[in-house]
Amino acid sequence: MKYSKATNYALHTMLYLAIAAPEKHVGVHQLAERQGVSTTYLSKILTKLVKAGMVESTSGANGGYKLRRDWESISFLDIIQAIEGPTPLFDYCLNHNPECLIQNVIISAEEKMLNELKQKKIVDIAKQMTLAP
Template sequence: MKYSKATNYALHTMLYLAVNTPENHIGVHQLAEHQKVSTTYLSKILTKLVKSGIVESISGASGGYKLRHNWESISFLDIIRAIEGPSSIFDYCVDHNPDCPIQKVIFSAEEKMLNELRNKKMVDLAKQIKVAP
């Protein structure tokens, strides 16, 4: 799994939606303006989030994007994988031997990171921001 600029924008877009209007649609122009990124670039990111079922898209003058119905269950890992895909950080290993002690350490570390991202929900971060002074 990689962590690109697109993933960074996706995470920030999701947080913005969660904090401001989880039930209402927000246009791509407002979302792009908030992050100071082009609407074209953000539209491509939002398309991936829509295809993965994380956000909903409504066409038309009053359309835009909003979080899916049960958005409280969306994890950081869900968002990252929607943008980057399911690949591993360590896609290749010099030694493909499953008994390789270095490979075991690397894969163990990656699994711990994935569990952390899987357990961190966007709703928890949104709640922290809403109650911050």
């Protein structure tokens, strides 16, 4: 199982915004430079985060991206699903039989992982980063 690079960039972008400037707009060039990725690629990722309502976008000289007002409630799962979509991570069983024992194990594991990602908020990681020596 592996998430896309876009999800990795989205998580790091959200963390950077949470640490560096939760109330201020940050330009896409600064965000892209920070991660060593093209502005075009990061703009596509940010568009998904805007559509999901996690980030606000403002154009103009003082524009850029900033976290929404209640950003403290944004979970890792919210960010991942904004980029990857809500589809299951695993294609469970070849015949999709609800009695398939393999499928039951995979579904249970995925539910636990999704629950963990839902409980972990970007603000929790931001606090750890700001407290680190």
